[in-house]
Amino acid sequence: xxxxxxxxxxxxxxxxxxxxxxxxxxxxxxxxxxxxxxxxxxxxxxxxxxxxxxxxxxxxxxxxxxxxxxxxxxxxxxxxxxxxxxxxxxxxxxxxxxxxxxxxxxxxxxxxxxxxxxxxxxxxxxxxxxxxxxxxxxxxxxxxxxxxxxxxxxxxxxxxxxxxxxxxxxxxxxxxxx
Numbered sequence: 055x056x057x058x059x060x061x062x063x064x065x066x067x068x069x070x071x072x073x074x075x076x077x078x079x080x081x082x083x084x085x086x087x088x089x090x091x092x093x094x095x096x097x098x099x100x101x102x103x104x105x106x107x108x109x110x111x112x113x114x115x116x117x118x119x120x121x122x123x124x125x126x127x128x129x130x131x132x133x134x135x136x137x138x139x140x141x142x143x144x145x146x147x148x149x150x151x152x153x154x155x156x157x158x159x160x161x162x163x164x165x166x167x168x169x170x171x172x173x174x175x176x177x178x179x180x181x182x183x184x185x186x187x188x189x190x191x192x193x194x195x196x197x198x199x200x201x202x203x204x205x206x207x208x209x210x211x212x213x214x215x216x217x218x219x220x221x222x223x224x225x226x227x228x229x230x231x232x
Contacts, residue, residue: 055106055107056106056107056195057104057107057120057123058075058105058107058121058122058123058125058189059102059103059104059118059121059123059124060102060103061100061101061124061127061128061131061135061137062100062101062126062182063098063100063101063127063131064092064096064097066127066128067182068127069090069101070208071103071183071186072104072105074186074205075105075186075189075204076088076105076204077200077204077207077208078196078200078201078203081200081204082197085109086106086107086108086112087105088106091104091117100134104117104121106118107195119140120140120141121145122142123145123146123147123148123189123192123195124137124138124145124146124148124161125185126147127150127168127182127185129151132149138159138161141160143160145162146161146162146163146164147159147161147163148164148165148185148188148192149165149166150168150169150181151165151166152165152167152170153165164188164192164231164232166227168184169184171184171227172184172223174226175223176220176223177219180220180223183205183220183223184220184224184226186224186227187201187223187224187226187227187228187231190224191227191231198228201224205220
């Protein structure tokens with residue numbers, strides 16, 4: 055089973071990102087679970103979302119305490135939350151940041167400036183979907199084609215121009231991720 059934990063702030067789209075990851079994996083024929091942890095938090099408060107992906111039915115329930123990948127949508131959370139908690143040495147910590155953060159973890163730490171990419175392509179700091187391009191690149195757990203389908207599905211209520219801009223941002227993030 056492949057497990058993903060997403061850290062963000064209320065209003066940054068951590069829940070929607072988890073849903074799009076789940077949709078993309080489902081499109082690829084996988085069994086999925088995606089859900090968020092939030093209560094009466096207000097916009098800007100730390101939140102988490104989780105995704106489990108497997109070939110077989112997923113019987114496990116509860117929070118993802120031992121993720122294979124952690125996505126951090128907002129680098130300021132690094133000072134507030136132990137985002138690497140439970141992440142194995144074979145795991146990947148992917149942070150939305152211009153610079154690779156100095157964080158104590160045996161896992162591989164990657165960064166991508168998803169905010170700048172989103173501003174350049176979408177015209178707004180919508181970096182939750184943008185970060186999914188880097189996730190696809192670094193993990194190969196979801197494909198760009200499946201991710202584009204998930205974006206179409208999840209954003210279907212929005213103007214097509216915004217959907218296409220999100221897909222462009224994902225592609226650009228995928229291409230620049232190293």
